[in-house]
Amino acid sequence: MPSNHPSYALIFDMDGVLIDNTPEQAKAFQLLFRDLGLTTNARQLLRRLNGMPATNILKTVFTNPVPKKKLEEYAAQRELLYRVLYWNKRRELAGLTRFLEAARAAGLKIALGTGSAPETIGYIIDHLNLRRFFDVVVGKADVENGKPHADTFAAAARKLGVPPERCVVFEDAILGEQAAYKAGMRCIAVLSSLKEKDFQAPLTTIQDFTGITPAQVLELLAQQPETPKPSKAMAQRNYMKL
Template identity: 70%
Template sequence: MPNQAPYALIFDMDGVLIDNTAYQARAFQLLFRDLGLTTNARRLLERQNGMPATKILETVFASDVPKKKLTTYADQREFLYRTIYWDKRKEVAGLTEFLKASRAAGFKIGLGTGSGLDTIGYIIDHLDIRQYFDVVITKDDVDKGKPHADTYVLTARELGVPPERCVVFEDALVGEQAAYKAGMRCIALSTSVKPDKFQAPLTVIKDFTDFTPKKVVELLEQHPNVPKPSKQMANRQYMQA
């Protein structure tokens, strides 16, 4: 590692640590069925995955829904998701080995997610990988979730690493935008959307198999500039269902 501020790796959770988007979509679809909605959950998540569930749900109703009711719906979706995903929980291939190698290489490591603490524990404690993260930032730690920059800005601040030396691992389009807004570069995982849907990641990987800390440094050195956020992807109409 260079003799200056360390690099930091910041991970989203859903679709990055675990390949669970299909199960998330199924839970939303079951909720929509109960509510009499015809929204296609998979297409919805392609645009909005990474945002807090209440924010995603805001976009599927024709009129405003009280925050308390949105929270109730989000809790219902979370119960459905945990029920159908309970026996399926496993890490994206190669994750633990990559985390171990990154710690050994001197990287700081953070988790920045739109999920709450209980959901995070449901995943990272089950996978026994909490010890690899120096910082864990949840939806409850920020005022604005993704695609706003707050999650990644706070994660970097808590890690003590400047944004330009951080790289974000994201599977979601809104998460990629959040990284650029935070002044960080991004490596995308193709677990949730097709590789050509992303704006300008350093690279797109399907999992962490054969991916190394050395490769991360090489990519950062080859692409020193942070892309500007896409105006199209940040447009509210793009975000709507």
């Protein structure tokens, strides 16, 4: 499989993949829960539901239904807390820029597929000067259903003009991995917050981007041509009723 083939694509989640920000995300949720008088453990919650839009995550912590507008207000409050906590910590995962430069040089197409809103995306990728690498950016505003649905990654592939079987998704979350499989794609798991055993069937796992090359990614695709089917057991354990 030639490494400069133009019709292969890499699709990156943002939180926990481009950056290692899950601890600050959890702290922001925990501070919000404290203000709301909730005892939910944010770290445990994100282990199961990380990757979903914040409003959907928040929906799971209330016993009674909460109006959409109120959930959006809570999500905005959490976003402000997160930005304050993460303001001086914004830095890319080790090796990311070099990897993206190599992928671009190899002729691969590159997309960002995240559940974040446009302003949150810009807060990270523009501050870190990463937008220049992405042919396509797909976020919360671009799809009807966020992860664990396939919409985010499917939209990215469609905009890139690359068939799903030629796409590799980089994900740090269980639900993101499942979204990739639902979209008919393979996945590489980034172990920024979870362990290898937490994932279903990634092509490989990485701690950061220092020990992998685009050529190795394409070789993994050739070695493992079948896309895993989404795990019903993991769906029951992690999706809950969403």
